[in-house]
């Protein structure tokens with residue numbers, strides 16, 4: 001996918017379901033109704049490995065198996081390491097818990113003043129409005145509650161959540177998530193956005209959704225009208241691999257952009273999926289073509305049963321190092337670790353500052369060249385009165 005020619009190709013078509021009327025294929029209800037949810041259904045199309053078979057067997061105790069026909073088409077059946085397959089087909093390793101792993105790695109449950117509402121930062125809240133998704137990602141941070149396979153018994157309380165936000169004027173930003181908020185019916189979503197928009201002190205409403213990737217058919221003109229009605233609504237989509245950027249996703253993002261929804265993308269760094277520079281570069285370039293700004297690259301949370309999918313943090317740093325200066329700044333996501341236990345997002349960056357002293361900051365660029373930038377303002381050192389000698393070198397290249 002790295003040639004200029006392949007960048008202009010966007011996967012499209014109904015693939016295995018080409019016999020289905022286009023009208024059904026484009027209907028998000030049809031896609032949901034025809035999801036692949038069992039080992040037997042998967043094996044109608046390809047043979048699972050023993051590890052995957054066992055994974056499917058245990059899926060309903062951990063995180064349900066569900067894949068929309070649209071997304072299932074993206075799996076390369078001949079490649080047992082297919083990056084799409086790794087994200088959605090369960091494996092037995094999910095049932096193993098490493099010592100560093102947790103059920104609630106971001107410490108959300110400890111910051112829930114009402115069910116489903118996480119208030120960790122002073123001015124913003126995370127509002128979990130459903131426990132359902134169009135398909136299930138095997139590394140999901142909220143696998144404890146999403147799909148309700150673990151008996152978490154999650155019941156989102158819209159009314160309580162809304163009242164909490166209404167009564168806390170310090171909250172200026174709400175992120176709707178879940179599960180996937182775009183699985184709510186139009187009427188419900190319209191109601192929820194309307195109630196939130198009516199809160200005077202709430203400035204910023206955003207939605208985290210993987211629906212544009214798993215189920216682009218859900219981005220209907222009617223849904224876009226709802227976003228227009230309650231604008232501005234911001235959205236973070238979730239694509240991990242360039243194969244996920246298809247013609248249908250591109251069209252869905254186009255509809256969202258035209259409805260005035262600014263789009264960002266959150267990727268999770270996953271072993272064997274996107275833990276290499278070329279793949280990430282292809283992904284971020286495709287995202288920009290879809291008018292989606294790469295926003296975050298997450299180090300995979302320490303969620304139970306995810307060790308086989310977690311990549312080393314140094315891989316993430318290597319990717320950022322090889323993007324910065326090597327492609328457009330707009331294409332570079334912020335690499336972050338969501339600090340275990342509820343510490344929030346911490347940016348992780350390659351080191352570009354080599355030294356800071358009283359007189360200057362010593363920096364390096366993407367080629368490894370070193371530069372000095374004077375900290376003095378009007379010849380005065382920070383916090384001092386000393387004059388800079390006239391011959392003092394400023395901004396010179398050292399090597």
Ligand code: SF4
Pocket residue numbers: 132133135136137139140141142143146178179180210
């Ligand atoms: S779409 Fe989001 S919430 Fe749903 S399974 Fe994937 S990561 Fe979890």
